[in-house]
Amino acid sequence: MRARILASHQIGRILERLRRDYEVFAPFQGRGRDTFFDRVTAENQDQVQLHLPNPYYPPKRYVLPHLERLMTMRREGAEWRIEPAPDVQPRAIFGIRSCDVAGIRHLDRFYLGRQFLDPYYARRRRGLFLVNVVCTDLERDINEECFCVCADTGPAAAEGFDLQLMDLGGELLVAAGSAAGEAFLADPMFQRGTPEHLERRREILERTRRSFRATTGWFSATVRYITRGDVLDATWTEVGHRCLECGGCTYVCPACTCFTVSDRPTASGEIERVRLWDACALNGFTRMAGGFNPRRAVHDRRNRRFFRKLAHYFIQRELSMACVGCGRCDAVCHGEVGMPSVIEMIRRATSKAISAPAAPAAAAAAQPEPGRKT
Template sequence: MAKQLKQGCTINGVIEFLTTGCRVYALSQTDSNYHLTSDEKWESDRHMLGPHRPVEPLKSILFPPRQGVGRLLEDAPHSSPKPAAVIGVKNCDLASLKIHDYVFRDTEPKDPYYIDLRNNTLIISCDCSRPCDVCFCTAVGDQPFPESGFDINISPLPNNQYVLESGSEKGKKALDSCSDLLEEASQDAMKARDTARKAVYKTVEEQAAVKGLDGNKNYQNAVTGSIESHLWERFAEDCVECGACNFVCCTCHCFLLADGRSATGTSERVKQWDSCLYKNFARVAGGANPRKYRAERLYNRFDKKFNFFKKVLNIYACDGCGRCIEACTGKIDIRDVLKEALDEA
């Protein structure tokens, strides 16, 4: 049952209540960008829900850039992580959880490090109210507002009103616990939410259309059908192999299982983000490299996103967040690559 704020209650008050005792990740603003920042508790003068997704992907919390996975040859000391709450998660990042859940939680052998963080994190998502100009989620079958995958979703409406909805048992319990602050959402509020959602959807749809993309396109056929095309070499000319596209990507899950030694000399094993654009990503010890050329590596990135995951999970591993467009040093725009692939397939 959808809820709204009771007279005199504020959304910040509700969030503060919901996140009591949690380490809080929420959005904070720097210039025109929003960043995913962490604090010991929710502070409404520092934190906000944000109008669109932050620079940092949600995966940086559940699948950290560098995470210790035990000391080799010793019992890994392990304590459950402190309960956390992420506030203001947008639907692109929620959708990316399908990829990470599949890789780390639902496929044997399971990754206990991911599962612990996942289970200990309350996800409070939020509708997009003003998409980034690089957003194109509607063109890859997603939408700028969550309907599943969250614990609690918050839809901001005009006049400081909000609709809150639970999407899991955990979320339902949490919302039930703040019944003093919430009441059943009115029909007007639900209508206002519907109107706001449609408007934002249309905005994203229109900006994707300018790039020649829409939700009816078959990107799997486009990518696999253009494997012989020179488009990959052309775009790869601008790639400087920095890996930024992989690191900001909300779905990219590749990592290196690396061994090293700590300052005190103990051996440490870490899971560390890796990039498929790096030259040696697929190289074997003898020197053979199935993806010697940058164009092959760029193609591989698209093949993984639009072909591999379509085959194994029936979804694209791209949620149209547009982060890679902003991060790319060589100004490669994933929308342009997809458009050319569509044209050439």
């Protein structure tokens, strides 16, 4: 991996250069905690910051828009004409965090993998340039709910970006992670680094890693419990009771993939087919025409979400968990059943239940039904 140095106040030059070839998006600071991704223009470019809380609404939408037109259908006499919607705009995301880079890596394996390739995802992904910023500012970058260290996706992404920027204090270490990134680094604005820069990088990463809450480092145990079906029904029921069925966790998740499809008339008399994000928390997610719904109880649906994200079978298939440790679900959840909270609930309840047989009398009284096989 090639790396170069740029003075921190010169990030405008990177943006300037990106805007020549791409529609560029970056996180902006709103009021208070509010941050949001927006298009970078000549007017707002100087407001782009390296350090700010990661927006809740993830940059996933630049590869998988919240609502995307797939095609239009138009009647021509007795005939119908079906035309796929065009979109060949190359885009760049400046300031994407390592967790979100991992999210896009996961989407890549899901949408471009297995038997079928999603053509809409593929063309957006093909034109996408990612400038990853490593979270190093303990005050502004890292939130209460962050747990990328446990999900092994950060604070510095190891792959999946085109360029990676790391603030060394006054200077940026700029690394290339792809051929396109290498080409970008050839620009004369970048200077050669020294071994001292790499030493500072190591120190800063070490300090950042240590600053994370340690209590959510139980992914591997939870993956094992969920995969084996060891999680108690009582735990899922509790998660279901706490879930308000708002779907918020899925809308802020950088690794959620589910969508629904809808046909609707347009103003010009055509019919457009759009796809939009869907959420397994919602009651209608599995309801069939005629009303039969195989997954009615809310804890059935919650259980489903965590199983899909953490079961070993799916991790093997996509080579990564469908959780990147961004913590957004925990931040937006009113019932405190975001990923880190549920991992903690599962770990506590399951490890207690598994060690319980040591005390036979108590275990017999508290013995739950065998783990639910989802």
